[in-house]
Amino acid sequence: MLAQRKECGTGSGLMDIKFTNRLSYKQARLTVLVGFILGTLLSLVQIGIDYASEDASINREVRALLQISHNPASRIAYNIDSELALELTRGLLESPAIVRARLIDNNETVLADVERPRLEDRYRPISDFLFGDHRQLRDPLFLTHMPDEYLGTLYLDVDTYPFGRRFLDRAGLTLLNGFARSLVLTGLLLALFYMMLTKPLVTVIGALSGGDARKPMQGRLQCPPGHEHDEIGVLVKVANQQFVSMSTEIEQRRTAENRLTQYLNELENIVAARTDELKASNDNLSLTNQELEQARRRALDMAHARAAFLANMSHEIRTPLNGMLGMIALALDNPLPGEQRQQLAIAHDSGKVLVELLNDILDLSKFDAGQLELEHIPFDMATLVEDTASLLSQNVAQGVELTCLIAHDFPASVLGDPTRVRQIVGNLLSNALKFTRFGRVDVRLEPMIGGVRLEVRDTGIGIPEDAQARIFQPFTQAGAGITRQYGGTGLGLALTRNLCKAMHGHLHIRSQPGFGSRFTAELPLNAYAKADAPEPLHASVAALTAAGSGLHELMLGLLPALGLAYARHDGIETVAGTTDLLILDDVQALAEVRRVSQIPILLVTAYGNFLPSEQALAMAPLHQLARPLTRGALYQTLHRVLQGHDAEHPLATPPTATAKGRARILLVEDNPVNQLVAKGMLAKLGCQVELATQGVEALARLEEQAFDLVLMDCNMPVMDGYEATRRIRERGRWPGLPVVALTANAMPEERERCRTAGMDDYLAKPFRREDLLAVVDRWVPVSG
Structure with a gap:
């Protein structure tokens, strides 16, 4: 810093600084500029005042002249004396401002009319602009003792230039004085600023320029006389303090450089030793990476094995469930005594609960794999909530009142995934019914801004505050005693929270031990149709x-x-x-x-x-x-x-409508129980059913007869449903024939596999008659 300062200050001091760059010049210039502007403004104000005074004096002097001439002119008009009138008007022209005078009597007879030319000059346009080129004044004539007797009029035309020239002379003199004052002020300020500011600064600059940056302590700056207590004196003190600090810092840096050199030598030795250690660590890390890669592959193999296990488990469990639920549903369609019908209905509902539990397990695995897909279709959520509550009403304990409270303004339908919403309602309601032995369980549904609010409130055992976060973990309940006393897998609430998050909603809980719980699900399901x-x-x-x-x-x-x-x-x-x-x-x-x-x-x-x-x-x-x-x-x-x-x-049970009276359907199914279930349901729908037990037989039946729809089981001996569907599409003889997959594999990749094989739709086992009817209605043309 000091070396740079020396380079900037070397030379002849003040002579190296241009005159226009000197601080005294800049300050004087600024001061004079401000003074000049203020002086000019004051001069202009003075000129404006003078202008107003001069403008008023024109009328004042001319009116004074009229006042003097009034009585003589009145007597001349009274006597009608033309000679005196001419003498009077010529006398008025002696005034420099009067260029024409005219006297008439009360009969509009001109007694005298004299004029002279106007003065011409180069300043006249300015004067005419300021005061006008001329003014005309008139004085009605009357005698003092007869003020009401009109005798005539005296007209005077006034040339304003004599007044304007007088004003312009004064204005020029005012501006010239302002300029002169500014020049004198400039010279005085330059001299004062040089003596008071520039010269002391030049002395300080010279002292700084003559120093050595490497030896800041060789001398101290001397303060110019008379400036010990002003800014220049403070500058000299600060510079001397900086010299002391710089000298100390230089000594410290020299000491630090010596120590740094010593540390560098020691560091080289340490780096050499650490390099050897890193080589050994890299060898160990490579071995560890190989082990991690092997572990990753084992984890992937386990994940694939788990997915295959879940798919097989889904297939093996759903196949007998489909037969069981289907047979019970067919039995319920027949006339039965009330007690037997009630027993079969309970068995059918219990089977549905088992299906829901299987769905929860599979859905939880879909969350883990990131494979859950949500629909976005209109559905009646209010009816869905009521149907779910009716289905679970068999689980209500004696002395517990289950109530569905639907807001009267709730939409007739909303947009979302009805299957996942049904899971949320079912899990929350099942949880409330399980832990409530007396009192009430209420399901409340109401619209809110941006969606719907579902609330399940019970008067059950409640949940301690420290357990409220733990219950949303998979396979976890509020306490070990809960599982022994009430049972359950601990999957429902974990799946419910995951479903709410997947829908971009929120699940809240408020509970107090002994006073019940309140679960609130806020879901962004937009209204599709208003309530009727x-x-x-x-x-x-x-x-x-x-x-x-x-x-x-x-x-x-x-x-x-x-x-x-x-x-x-x-x-x-x-x-x-x-x-x-x-x-x-x-x-x-x-x-x-x-x-x-x-x-x-x-x-x-x-x-x-x-x-x-x-x-x-x-x-x-x-x-x-x-x-x-x-x-x-x-x-x-x-x-x-x-x-x-x-x-x-x-x-x-209301009778089932015959949706497709003449529909011919080919059922491809190898399981005898599922054959009976599907044929029974289709017969109840009024359909004609032909049976094939595997893919080769299905192709032969298609060659022999015409069908409206093929229900194709996927897993069969000899030729499975995937291969049979590919053969149907490759032959091209049945281009518009719909093929619907019947499979017990509910994993998400199964739907894509069916679509790749050429199937048009997908129906997972166990299916209800309503699901089968919906498929038939979708793919079979309406009978005429």
């Missing part, structure tokens, strides 16, 4: 139920929206005679009501607790519905009751 308002019923409904029951809360929110007047009562004595329907949730109160009234009754009971037919007939008119009440079933029952229709059996 049902036809109002217009009747009066009463209920004998507890004030805190789920049935009362459901009726209170639903019945007014249907146009019904609703009221809750504690006893039959308070029920009005105009009530059209009485709702009960207690079988014990039924007989008491019938002793005092024959009002139509709707009995709401738990799953499987319906009155036998004989007892129900004895209590007629009586209608029965199972909890949880669904909106559709309740509306249909209310509509039927209010129209006076008889009650239907609560377990009656």
